[in-house]
Amino acid sequence: MPKKIGVLNLQGAVREHILSLKKLGADAVAVKKANDFDDLDGLIIPGGESTAIGRLIREHQLEDRLRAFHQEGKAIFGTCAGLILCSTDASHPTEDLRLGFIDMEVERNGFGRQVDSFEMLLDFKGIDHPVESVFIRAPYIKSVGPAVSILSELEGKIVAAEQDNVLVTAYHPELTDDMSVLEYFLNKAG
Template sequence: MKVGILALQGAFIEHEKIIQELGVEVVEIRQRKDLEGIDGLILPGGESTVQGKLLRQLGLLKPIQQLINEGLPVLATCAGLILLAKTIDQEETAHLGTLPIVIKRNAYGRQLASFDSDIDMRSIGHYPAIFIRAPYIESVSDDVDILSVVNNHIVAVQYHHQIGLSFHPELTHDTRIHQYFLSLIQPSSQSS
């Protein structure tokens, strides 16, 4: 099994360390050829506008979008969730647009408004979530599963093979979310 981690900007190293600790091969995605042979993809936190711009400049946007639409499992955190969203509140264009949700960027305010919260997450249980300039999900289509809600805001969803989180599981010592993501990959990687 091999997991690609978008490594253009943001908190990709932290995800990489966790995936390697779980015994899985990692490749940093910086150009199109890096996408070859990956069984799953992580879109990390960071600056979604910068990441989206770089995806377009490097010719990665359409190939990643196609892989996701073909069933590639994805874990997207914070900015990565914004990249996946079909609609970004008060913005005309989306990036990958593969996740049928409406997202509100920087919904919790500036960096100083960052916070930790012990959330209840379906399929995981209690989880120590870290929110940093986090977005939240304003609405979802009927076929999107809501995994967690904090203060009446949706902060975690799953849509088939796509997991989207407003928070940063890579900044905790709890690997359960990454393990859950890897469990989505295992059936498809058997055929690779």
């Protein structure tokens, strides 16, 4: 039976994630309401703009449901803006939402602005080949807590990590033909 993976459908690269997940044989669905979380094996919080996504999470009254989903031990994958939203980072303005799913401090737009976007191959712990990585106004992880495993670094900056059921990448695996990071997440989802 294929794994049912939700993609938070408020803003950002929703369609691209759904198409990539379907290529891997997952049952991928858009998630916009609290009852959309029912029966999911995992959830992706996609890239986009973290402040806008956080505001929309609150407007759609999904914050409590997201936290409950995390408490249930379900797999969560935050890409780019999703990485920022999953952090515990306390160095942000109080109006910005941080879900606190992974013990880390982040630097928003850490690799520059939109014009500074780039692609490259990166080593990823647990994947036996370098993975295609697309960085678009990407954050990076400045520091992690003791329970966090670092999976990938670029020039000394952490760009992929995991803690328990939560995986995060600073880049967009859904924008490449390399499905290995999404496969890694599907394995986390049971």
